[in-house]
Amino acid sequence: MMYRMKTSRRSRLAVLGGSLLLALAAAPGLATRAGAQTPAPVSGGTMTIINGSDITSWDPAVTSGTFPGGPMDVLDSVYGFLVYIDTEGKVTGGMAESLTSTDAVNWTLKLRKGVTFSDGSAYDADAVKFNWDRAADPATLAPTQGWVSSWNKGISVVDPLTLTVKLPTANANFAAQVAELAPFIASPAALKAAEKKTDIKPVGAGAFVLQTWNQGVGMTLTRNPKYWDQPRPYLETLKFAVIPETNSRIATVVQGGATMMAGYMFQFGNNATAPGVGTVKVPMRGIYRAYFNQVKGPFTDVRAREAFYLAIDRARLMQALTQTGGYKPPKSFFGEASPWFDPAYALPAADPKKAQELFNALKADGKPFDIKVVTYTNSDLKRLGAYVQQVLSAYDNVKATLVEVEQANHPTRCKTQLDFDVCFEGGVVVSNGAEPVISNLMSSKGSFNWGQYKSDAMDAALAEANSTVDPAGIKAAYAKVQKLVATEYPFYIFGEETRFLLVRNNTGGVVPSNGGILQKQFLFVCPDVCVK
Amino acid sequence: MTARSQDIKAQDLEAASALPAPATARLRWPRLKGFEWFAFGFVALLIAAAVLVDVIPGLARPNFPYGDFSQPPEWSLNGLLGTDPLGRSILSRVLHGARTTLGIVAVATAIALAIGMTAGMLAGFYRGPVERAVDLYANTMASLPPILVILALIAVVGNSVLTMMLALGILDIGVYARIAKGGVIAQNDRDYVLAARAMGASDARILAREILPNLVPALTAIVPPLVAGLIITEGSLSFLGYGIPPPAPSWGGMIASSTDLLSRFPLLVVGPILAIVLTVYSLNTIGDSLARRLNDRNRNL
Numbered sequence: 001m002m003y004r005m006k007t008s009r010r011s012r013l014a015v016l017g018g019s020l021l022l023a024l025a026a027a028p029g030l031a032t033r034a035g036a037q038t039p040a041p042v043s044g045g046t047m048t049i050i051n052g053s054d055i056t057s058w059d060p061a062v063t064s065g066t067f068p069g070g071p072m073d074v075l076d077s078v079y080g081f082l083v084y085i086d087t088e089g090k091v092t093g094g095m096a097e098s099l100t101s102t103d104a105v106n107w108t109l110k111l112r113k114g115v116t117f118s119d120g121s122a123y124d125a126d127a128v129k130f131n132w133d134r135a136a137d138p139a140t141l142a143p144t145q146g147w148v149s150s151w152n153k154g155i156s157v158v159d160p161l162t163l164t165v166k167l168p169t170a171n172a173n174f175a176a177q178v179a180e181l182a183p184f185i186a187s188p189a190a191l192k193a194a195e196k197k198t199d200i201k202p203v204g205a206g207a208f209v210l211q212t213w214n215q216g217v218g219m220t221l222t223r224n225p226k227y228w229d230q231p232r233p234y235l236e237t238l239k240f241a242v243i244p245e246t247n248s249r250i251a252t253v254v255q256g257g258a259t260m261m262a263g264y265m266f267q268f269g270n271n272a273t274a275p276g277v278g279t280v281k282v283p284m285r286g287i288y289r290a291y292f293n294q295v296k297g298p299f300t301d302v303r304a305r306e307a308f309y310l311a312i313d314r315a316r317l318m319q320a321l322t323q324t325g326g327y328k329p330p331k332s333f334f335g336e337a338s339p340w341f342d343p344a345y346a347l348p349a350a351d352p353k354k355a356q357e358l359f360n361a362l363k364a365d366g367k368p369f370d371i372k373v374v375t376y377t378n379s380d381l382k383r384l385g386a387y388v389q390q391v392l393s394a395y396d397n398v399k400a401t402l403v404e405v406e407q408a409n410h411p412t413r414c415k416t417q418l419d420f421d422v423c424f425e426g427g428v429v430v431s432n433g434a435e436p437v438i439s440n441l442m443s444s445k446g447s448f449n450w451g452q453y454k455s456d457a458m459d460a461a462l463a464e465a466n467s468t469v470d471p472a473g474i475k476a477a478y479a480k481v482q483k484l485v486a487t488e489y490p491f492y493i494f495g496e497e498t499r500f501l502l503v504r505n506n507t508g509g510v511v512p513s514n515g516g517i518l519q520k521q522f523l524f525v526c527p528d529v530c531v532k
Numbered sequence: 533m534t535a536r537s538q539d540i541k542a543q544d545l546e547a548a549s550a551l552p553a554p555a556t557a558r559l560r561w562p563r564l565k566g567f568e569w570f571a572f573g574f575v576a577l578l579i580a581a582a583v584l585v586d587v588i589p590g591l592a593r594p595n596f597p598y599g600d601f602s603q604p605p606e607w608s609l610n611g612l613l614g615t616d617p618l619g620r621s622i623l624s625r626v627l628h629g630a631r632t633t634l635g636i637v638a639v640a641t642a643i644a645l646a647i648g649m650t651a652g653m654l655a656g657f658y659r660g661p662v663e664r665a666v667d668l669y670a671n672t673m674a675s676l677p678p679i680l681v682i683l684a685l686i687a688v689v690g691n692s693v694l695t696m697m698l699a700l701g702i703l704d705i706g707v708y709a710r711i712a713k714g715g716v717i718a719q720n721d722r723d724y725v726l727a728a729r730a731m732g733a734s735d736a737r738i739l740a741r742e743i744l745p746n747l748v749p750a751l752t753a754i755v756p757p758l759v760a761g762l763i764i765t766e767g768s769l770s771f772l773g774y775g776i777p778p779p780a781p782s783w784g785g786m787i788a789s790s791t792d793l794l795s796r797f798p799l800l801v802v803g804p805i806l807a808i809v810l811t812v813y814s815l816n817t818i819g820d821s822l823a824r825r826l827n828d829r830n831r832n833l
Contacts, residue, residue: 246792247792247795269795269796270795270796271795319601320601320617320618320619323601323602323617323793323796323797377773379789379791379792380792382789383617383618383789386618386778386779386789387618389779390595390596390597390618390620390779393595394596402778
């Protein structure tokens, strides 16, 4: 009894103490401080996101690059992701409830009830099928046409909210691939009404509706009042501004002219600690890469690719690019924290002596190492190219010519015209999981395989990884991939980096997905400082 | 002659002897002010360094790394101005850049002087259609932005050292032609020209032996500031990426390659900027000094 009484008194004290704490928390000063720690979303307000370039079309089938600030980041505002990949690498429902399979062959897409496009038409299974069939049509010129056309014949509309896809072969990564390659669904009526791509009006069911678009300058969007996930989006107005020069983008955020921009810490420098701004890490590892031309030129010989790895200290190369130290050369396509990483197969470290031997051997075989290095005209990439040229010029029997092209012409020069020997890409390629990036980079038909590396063994290993849902099986298949990466050198992996957002310090609701694209329906303006 | 008149005569002679004879003044070492000494000294040193840069003991090669990236200045020959974003000695690159820049502007000036003076002298001597043609060219060139003219030329023939020399030379032809033409017109009616003509001297002889020597002082005073202008134009072109192709060092190119890093490494641009500023300042000062001396001489005459 005494015990019960004591307990009861303790309970009353606890209740009293709790009430006091609640009352104190409700006091204005403390509420503000608590808000700075875990701010509650607030509706209203405007944010401006600065990107380096503008989109060229509102075509939902033209998807490329899920990096923050890329075209898909803009399209997401209007169309929303059908499903997206969260920061843990899991495929998560977006506009759709789920995309699942039990055997990796038969996939079921469940849509949400009551979702409508901003023109009032239903966001249903027929609309999804129409969009995917359109992406599979070569006339659409979708970059992912080859991939979508490999399975769109297996689409069946079960009911307005259910659609199934029967794949020709097992693919455990299908949902992740949809999230990266075919996530946007537009109103079929709007797509049919457009006679050509440039006429497409952006009619989606995403968080925002386009109001004005001044191409190359910026656009203004307002919240979609019919958005399925109310009270989201929290922002009343979302703006995108286009500022090509990195330093100008940074200065604009620091001076309060915009809310955020995506970049890297080395680009921000001291601006990251300027008053009124903060940084938010996009917690996804990405790799810096360059493509070896494996159709013509010196890099058709695997010894030349190995010599390139051996000739340049990749940590120094990253230091030249970023002007900051502390880099370690990546050992593999996968980061060391990845569940797929296999330490048995590592890319070679710099070995100038062995590199020289290989250069000499190539010369003796009538294959002089005379290469064309293609980079952007961007200052960081120019410096990177100059460093490569500087290092290679110290070797005998080596000649490196630097070619700088405008960023907009870079894919044409490298991917379409194959007019390079080694072509450096500027940003990192990010993938939460292995797919679809790994296949895009290394399979024979991969859309990022600019150097046209072809290997039956690699194709088989990637197909093996895709065909199973068993983690042990996937790991075994990716071990084969890593072995091929370390022996055939499909492309040049020279650094790993994580993206950051430079934001005003009252930016709340930063939720990255896929390769760093923000789920913009979560963004809100904090009443107080909420980012350090 | 009275004693008083003798005294006056003696005073006059004394005063007259105190005045420097014109011929003697020309031979005397010029009385320079402090900043003029600096200007002449700096240009002389720069030219010497540009010529001898390959044999300066211990100086790193301009296109090879000397130290870590973007290091601040330190007390060593190669580190005196720090290292650039690729670890190369900025001092070495500034001196090699001086050789490139001075070489280009020297050849460009020689081209401009040779063509401009010849055209200007002919225009001033014969007048008429020759003068109108020279004036048209000079006025046209003066009305066009110099960078635009050079970019047009580069677009046609590509950028190289030779292109830069020709392009910069073309820019100044009109200026030299105008000066030469004015000088010739001013001398056409002078006694020594009329005398030569009366004695049956040919036009070529009159131009070369009677007029040209009198144009040289005026042109000497105008060359340094025009060279300074060319250095700025060359630096601007290199800054814009249309100058000397990398990795060859150029002052403008060095500034351009560091601008994106200025917020993090502000000392990167100090070397090339100092080189441009001091060279241009020195050349302008030398030009002013020569012009002042020329005016003094004319007054004394």
